[in-house]
Amino acid sequence: MSTGLIFGLTGLGVFVVGLCGALVLVDPLRRVLALKLCSVGAGFMLVVAAWKAPPEAPDPVPHALVITGIVVMISATAVALALIRRLHTLEHEHHD
């Protein structure tokens, strides 16, 4: 098995684990973490696309894409966490 294939399958595996989590889990925080796993998996696929046989330098474009993807995911996670906190506070007030 080539390095690329191993990495690619791992990335896909990680994505699927995250996908199952996002669909099955109930706890809001765990769902966010599951989505983070998905993003790691998708990022993996892009990193694999950068790989080239050793004498050649890796393709820099996917690296730039992954970094952009990470930034996007950080903002999305931040918004999701903020919403979870607000929901928590509101539910607390609701019960009191």
Next chain:
Amino acid sequence: MIEMPAIDWLTAVVFAPLAGAILAFLLPRQAHWVGVGAVVLTALMASALVLQVLTEGAVVTPLGNWGAPLGIDLRADGLSATLMAMTTGVGLLVSLGALNSYAHHRAPERMRRYFWPLWLLLLSGLNGVYLSTDLFNLYVMLEVISLAAVGLTVLSGRIEAVRAGLEYMYASILGALLFLLGVGFVYLELGRLDFAGLLAAPPSPALGAALALMVAGLALKTALFPLHVWLPQAHANATAPASALLSALVVKASLYIVLRLAQYLLPLSEVLVALIGLLGVGAILWGSIQALRAERLKLLVAWSTVAQIGLVFVAFARAGADGVAESWKAAALLMLAHAIAKAAMFLAAGRIKEEIGHDRIRELDRSPVRPTLAQLSFALAAISLVGLPPSLGFAGKWILMEGAMTSGYWHWIAVTMIATMLSVAYFSRVLTGFLRFDRQRTTVGEHQGWALADAAPLTLALCALGLGLLAAPILAFMNIGYPFGGAP
């Protein structure tokens, strides 16, 4: 004589609202003036772009002169220009409605302050989607749209809205990540992501998988049955102008990308087309049934969005083996019709709730207050969504059925008819409530609920009704730059 440098409208329509968003955020007290100003400015720029496309054909700007495949190109053809005109036009009227509805001093400070930056950010993302010619750029723009749309959903700060917004956020992130995984597959296979590169690529299993992943992600974002679960609560619990933007414009961005993918990536396989059509039928039936059962006006309108999106997917699917070269016209017209009519309908529903004080459908006929103009706007929008002539909805459905007849797909005609019948049924529930006068205990008051705020929904509803007469020129304009076949 000094020659003025030509303004590049493609870059301007993306960056003007973005700059406006930042400015509106920095100047919270003037946010509404900055907001309306930026939307008007963007609408003017979009009109200039429409004129340019009309006179010169498709326009391309390589950002920073890098050029594809490494750089990012912005391109406007007839289809993108039409959708941009739709977005800025609907957006401008919704903004005027919002100006009025958030101007009340009973509206919380937070709404007045944050609506404008979020909406301008959304506008920037939408225009970005229409002009992108690169898969990764589309992913980024989709995320910009998601973040702004979730913000608009939770704007009221009520617990139901926050809960719905969080569900929307999960669906949105997952949809975007499925899309990103598909983008990864494409890069792995082709080593480039620009549309021109996709067009040249020979079909392969990896590209097929990539297309399936991207379409699945977009279906989640556009709420195609059975991935629609987040939509009704999110759209029903947002404030009226936000619902109008979410339902009219945000779902259209993902639909537009599906159209583009079908154009550039691969001829959709028979199996995928059949599946899309089947899910569309599911959406029509389930969305209509839920709309028939809904107790609240806004929830009914939100469920009708699910059904109408189903119809757009049926329009995608009906051409079958003929490919999208034909079926995109019906889909594009239906998208346009839905955007205008649904914006009118959500604004009208918001006005009705404001005047009557509730939006329980069963008790509409008991109200002594009848906001006449808002009810009229609602009815006119319903006419376009049902598809009576001469509305834009009628033109869309007509082309859908005409195409289905010529290619002999009679089942799609049956589906369209059933969709029409069901939409008559669920909108009648509301319209009877408007028209019955024997159940209210007091006499109908002098106050008929006329207000300046009715101008926006009424204008939109009249456009939805009247633009059907212009369906042929609109279609001819959309075909500029040959978005779907013909000459290259």
